[in-house]
Amino acid sequence: MNKKISVSVAITVALIAMTVTFSITMIVAMQIFDNTVTSVNEKQSMYNKLAEIDKYVRANAYNTIDDATLNDYIAYGYMLGINDKNAKYYTEKEYSDLLAVQNGKLLGIGVDLIKDTATGYGRVIRVYSGSPAAELGIEVGSYITRIGETDTKNLTKDGMLTRLRGEDGTTVTITYLTRGTSEEKTVEVTHVGYTTPTVEYQTLNDTYGYVKITQFGSTTASELDYAVNQLTGAGVTALVFDLRDNEGGLLDSANECIDLLVGEGVIAYAEYSDGTREILAESDENKVDLPMICLVNGNTASSAELFAASLRDMAGAKLVGTKTYGKGTIQAAPQRLSDGSAVSVTVARLLTGKEECFDGTGLTVDQEVQLAENTVMYDYALAEDAQVLRAVSVADTLTGVTTMEGSSNAGTQTGTDSSAAGEDGSSAAESTDGETGETGDSAAAEGGDSSADSAA
Incomplete structure (x- = not known):
């Protein structure tokens, strides 16, 4: 008799445990489901809004839309909106250039620059030994006034650095002022490798x-x-x-x-x-x-x-x-x-x-x-x-x-x-x-x- 009671109790306890486990599992599953549905709904709302804007703009905009540029700016906007000031989007070219610089395939001319607040030009603050710039006699304190046909007053620091880079053997034309002089010099600089100590x-x-x-x-x-x-x-x-x-x-x-x-x-x-x-x-x-x-x-x-x-x-x-x-x-x-x-x-x-x-x-x-x-x-x-x-x-x-x-x-x-x-x-x-x-x-x-x- 005692044995039968013990078995019955064990079965009852097991059933209760199964019920509790099932209930907890269902509660957790429902929470996950609700969160997933909310996430899906939010994403669908985002996509719907973007589709609605796109439909209206394409039907009414006077200017021609460049889809590649549009996609890049959508991506830029997304990264700007995620509450992460250090998040970054790279276009295909920007990412390709980043890898090329890291791998040594894109080279500079051998200077470090700041954007000079007084003149707006790129001010040379360092010239690397053995670099193209050093070989041409460009000195610390010089001002790069043009890169190609672009006035450096219209470029950011990063913009100047980007325009000065190129593959080994390629050239870039720069115009610069040596410190203490008013005469500009225009030279063609050939990109070659050099050492950049830190x-x-x-x-x-x-x-x-x-x-x-x-x-x-x-x-x-x-x-x-x-x-x-x-x-x-x-x-x-x-x-x-x-x-x-x-x-x-x-x-x-x-x-x-x-x-x-x-x-x-x-x-x-x-x-x-x-x-x-x-x-x-x-x-x-x-x-x-x-x-x-x-x-x-x-x-x-x-x-x-x-x-x-x-x-x-x-x-x-x-x-x-x-x-x-x-x-x-x-x-x-x-x-x-x-x-x-x-x-x-x-x-x-x-x-x-x-x-x-x-x-x-x-x-x-x-x-x-x-x-x-x-x-x-x-x-x-x-x-x-x-x-x-x-x-x-x-x-x-x-x-x-x-x-x-x-x-x-x-x-x-x-x-x-x-x-x-x-x-x-x-x-x-x-x-x-x-x-x-x-x-x-x-x-x-x-x-x-x-x-x-x-x-x-």
């Missing part, structure tokens, strides 16, 4: 090491390692890293550079939309045991901000200059579409090893120093640059040469710093310190990209 270094006051990192590329870590070894071997007592106008680059490269300098710890996390976090990079126990200072400004962004934040958090570095741009997100590599175009979207937030995010806020500096009004860093030699002078004073304090009170009076030049990446006056992603950079050494002996993405 790290330059020299000593300051024969005491401190100055390292300019223009962007984080595929060879930056090896270049930085070489530069730091050369400087420490020469007996410098502190390191100043100039990240001004460094708009980022490869995140993996920045992590490798950070690992070279700081001790053991987590460098960066990725935080995804569901709240989960993943460690992106960690540093080992090896480090450079010297005081460090990072020079930053409003164009210091993304991977460069992570570099500065990590050196401050993990090595006690001081930040000098002005507040950084505030781009702390991670974008996926461009996804190629069936017609040859491509899209890229933000996939995660970038967090420092302290699990802090600087996206939208930027990094505040320890010593704020602004340049004189209507000037940019390229207007100054290192010995005259107020931000560099303050960095030297901070290095004096960190190494015990002087007190903080003594250093606070150095580099007091004030005004408005060049800020907000992407505005006129901002540098190309690989622009360096132009006129002052010629006095330093390049770390390209240990590597350098054959043609940088943002070099012209």
Whole structure:
């Protein structure tokens, strides 16, 4: 009898469990179904609206519609409307050119440019050794006034860079003004390969090491390692890293550079939309045991901000200059579409090893120093640059040469710093310190990209 009761109870419990499971499954399934229906309905509504607009326009528009251009602008609009300021759509040509630049098939003429706010022309802030521009005698401080038949006043910085590129052996005609003269020169430049180092270094006051990192590329870590070894071997007592106008680059490269300098710890996390976090990079126990200072400004962004934040958090570095741009997100590599175009979207937030995010806020500096009004860093030699002078004073304090009170009076030049990446006056992603950079050494002996993405 007891056995029969036990079997009955077991059957009853099993039936109840099955019923509960079925009910829960149905509830979840209905929720998924409702969400799916809502999503389908929303998409159908979007497609219907677009079809309605298209039908009306084609029936009434006076001008002829170019369907290829229309499709590109629809795609641009979609990416602009997804609440992702870093999302990007590439037309078939833009994506093809991007790949060609990355693969070294599209070459510049060997200069870095900014859009000069005073003249509207393209101002040369760096000339790469061994490049076509260097061979023709184009100098830092020159102004490119025309590319082909196009006045550069009518072009953005990116527009100028694009027009200056071409395949190996092809030519481009440019017109330029040498600094201090009023006579324009027109030359035909032939595209050939050249080395574009991303790290330059020299000593300051024969005491401190100055390292300019223009962007984080595929060879930056090896270049930085070489530069730091050369400087420490020469007996410098502190390191100043100039990240001004460094708009980022490869995140993996920045992590490798950070690992070279700081001790053991987590460098960066990725935080995804569901709240989960993943460690992106960690540093080992090896480090450079010297005081460090990072020079930053409003164009210091993304991977460069992570570099500065990590050196401050993990090595006690001081930040000098002005507040950084505030781009702390991670974008996926461009996804190629069936017609040859491509899209890229933000996939995660970038967090420092302290699990802090600087996206939208930027990094505040320890010593704020602004340049004189209507000037940019390229207007100054290192010995005259107020931000560099303050960095030297901070290095004096960190190494015990002087007190903080003594250093606070150095580099007091004030005004408005060049800020907000992407505005006129901002540098190309690989622009360096132009006129002052010629006095330093390049770390390209240990590597350098054959043609940088943002070099012209």
